[in-house]
Amino acid sequence: MLIAMAGLPGAGKSTVADALGRRTGWPVLSVDPVEAALLGAGVTSDQPTGLAAYLAVGALAEHLLRLGQTVVVDAVNAAPEARAQWEDLARRTRTPLCFVEVVCSDVDLHRQRLTDRRRDLGDLPEPRWDSLDQRREQLAGWSGPRLVLDSAGAVEELVDALVTELTGTG
Structure with a gap:
């Protein structure tokens, strides 16, 4: 199965993805560290490093999926x-x-998470709250099928529910 996380920066995607990976042993491929590595390798930020990171993660995901993972x-x-x-x-x-x-239904909590976030990703800048409008609009216009999780709750409870939904087990 391919599980593709989605959501605004600071909503809790990585926290949920990492907890899911720890719980199940499934590999978690994150785009941000790949983009940071590209920048750290000297690829300049005026190049499409975000696109390159998505494509690199896609290639790794394809390899793992073809191995049956x-x-x-x-x-x-x-x-x-x-x-x-x-x-x-x-x-x-x-x-x-x-x-x-x-998603994070608590706007103040979401804003605080993004403001306080300090990841060790080298030259990859953290997004600012006021820079999320375009992404917010794109996600609001998404009508495709997906599971929606509210990260304002306890992460372990979210992961329990997610594992049950994805595997039919607890």
Whole structure:
């Protein structure tokens, strides 16, 4: 199965994806560290490093899917083109696809998470709250099938529910 996380920066996608990976042993492929590595390798930020990171993660995901592994992709996936990449990958590998959109219904908590976030990602800048409008609009216009999780709750409870939904077990 291909599980593609989606949601705004700071909503809790990575926290949920990482907890899911720890719980199940499924590999979690995150786009942000790949983009940070590209920047750290000297690829300049005026080049499409975000697109390159999505494509690199897609190539790794394809390899793991062809080995028969379930893969969790951790990315914003706000743009329809980004989500189409995972749909195409699922078709090519004949793999079931599940999008999981993580939202945070508590706006103050979401803003605080993003403001306080300090990841060790080198030259990759953290997004600012006031820079999320386009991504927010893209996600609001998404009508495709997905599971929606509210990260304002306890992460372990979210992961329990997610594992049950994805595997039919507890």
